[in-house]
Amino acid sequence: MDKVKRNMGVTGLRGILVLMTALGFHYAMLYDTIPASSWAGVKLFQLFYVFGLTAPNVFLIMSGYFMYHNYRQRIKNGLAFKDYLAPKFKKIYPLMIFFHVYLFIIENIGKLQLGFYPLHADGGEIRYSLKALIASVFGVQSGLFAESDSMAVNGPSWFVTTLLICYVLFFLIVKFCRNRKVEWGVYVIIGIIGIIFTFHPVHAPLLYECSARGLLFFFAGIVMHVAMDAMGKERKTQGMCMAVLLIVIMAIITLAVNHNGFTIWQTYLTWPCMVYLIINSGALQKILSFPPFVWAGNRSMSIFLGNLPILTTVSWLNLLFGWNLDYGSWAIWCMIAALTLIVGEITYIIFEVKLPLRVAKSNNW
Numbered sequence: 001m002d003k004v005k006r007n008m009g010v011t012g013l014r015g016i017l018v019l020m021t022a023l024g025f026h027y028a029m030l031y032d033t034i035p036a037s038s039w040a041g042v043k044l045f046q047l048f049y050v051f052g053l054t055a056p057n058v059f060l061i062m063s064g065y066f067m068y069h070n071y072r073q074r075i076k077n078g079l080a081f082k083d084y085l086a087p088k089f090k091k092i093y094p095l096m097i098f099f100h101v102y103l104f105i106i107e108n109i110g111k112l113q114l115g116f117y118p119l120h121a122d123g124g125e126i127r128y129s130l131k132a133l134i135a136s137v138f139g140v141q142s143g144l145f146a147e148s149d150s151m152a153v154n155g156p157s158w159f160v161t162t163l164l165i166c167y168v169l170f171f172l173i174v175k176f177c178r179n180r181k182v183e184w185g186v187y188v189i190i191g192i193i194g195i196i197f198t199f200h201p202v203h204a205p206l207l208y209e210c211s212a213r214g215l216l217f218f219f220a221g222i223v224m225h226v227a228m229d230a231m232g233k234e235r236k237t238q239g240m241c242m243a244v245l246l247i248v249i250m251a252i253i254t255l256a257v258n259h260n261g262f263t264i265w266q267t268y269l270t271w272p273c274m275v276y277l278i279i280n281s282g283a284l285q286k287i288l289s290f291p292p293f294v295w296a297g298n299r300s301m302s303i304f305l306g307n308l309p310i311l312t313t314v315s316w317l318n319l320l321f322g323w324n325l326d327y328g329s330w331a332i333w334c335m336i337a338a339l340t341l342i343v344g345e346i347t348y349i350i351f352e353v354k355l356p357l358r359v360a361k362s363n364n365w
Helices: 003-031 040-078 083-113 130-137 154-174 182-197 209-229 233-256 257-282 283-289 291-298 299-322 330-362
Strands: none
Touching: 003 040, 003 257, 003 283, 003 291, 003 330, 040 083, 040 154, 040 209, 040 257, 083 130, 083 154, 083 299, 083 330, 154 182, 154 209, 154 299, 182 209, 182 233, 209 257, 233 257, 257 283, 291 299, 291 330, 299 330
C-alpha cells in the first residue's frame, strides 16, 4: 500500500465530510431551510444532512485507527505524555479558543441589540454565559460536566473535547497494559461501553451521549486496525466487497426513507465500511486524493470550528440591518460557502501553520 496515497485519500474524505457538515447539516439545521426545491436537489441535501450530521463519527474512527498505527509503539518505547499530547494542544486549542471568544462576543452583542441571540438560541442563556465560556476555553465543555454542545459556546467544539478524552484514554491503556491480549480486550470493552451509553446515556463524566460516541467510534477504529493486522490479502478483499455492498444498501435506503429515522443505522454501518475501503482500496484513495478534497481536508478543523461563527455573523448582520436574506436561495448559500472557505484558509494559516511554528521557535511549550 502506498502510504502517501492512503494518507491523501483519508485527508480527502475528511475534506468531503467537513464540507457536508458545514454546508449541509449546519446550514440546514440552523437556517431551517435548504437552497433546493427539485426532487434531486432535496435528496442531495438530505444526503448532505445525514452524512454531515454523523461525520464526527468517521473522524473518530479514523483518529482511532491512525493513533494506534502511529503512536502505539512510540508510547511503548517511552514517549512521554507531554510530548504525546502537547502537539495536539498547540494546533487545536488556540483555534478553538479564538472561535469561542468570537462567538461569545457576537451572540451577546446580538442579544443586547436585538433582545435575543442571533442564531442557535435554544439554551443560549447557558451556552453563551460566562461560565460556559470559561468551560469552553479550558476544553471541558462537553462530555465531562454537560451533554453535547449545551455548555459549548461554539457548538461543534464538543468534538474536540471528546477526541482529546479518547487520546488520553488511549495513552493510558497502551502505557499500563503490559499484555497485548489484555490491551486488545480493554479496547473491545470500552467500545461496548460506548455502544451501551450511546443508546442509554447518563449524566456522568464520560457517559454522556457525546462521550459515549467518542468511546465507541474511536476505539472501533483501533479494533479495526488490530483486526486488519490479522487478515490476509484474500480476506481483506472479501471484506472490501462486503463493505461496498453495505454502503450501496445504506445509500439506497437513506434516499428512500425519512433520514431522521435512519441516521443511527447509517452511522453504525456506513462509516466503518467507508474507512475500511479507503484504507485498503488504491482506486478509492486515488479518487479521494483529488486536490480540492485534500485542500479542504487539511483545513477541516478550521472549517468545522469556523462555520457556526460565520453562520451566526451573517444572521446577526441580517437581523440588525434588515437585509431579509433568503437562506433558501443558491446565491446566499454560495456566499456563505465562499466565506466558510476563505475564513477556513485564513484561520488555518494563522492557527494551524504559523502559530505552531512560532511557538516551537520560542520554546515556550
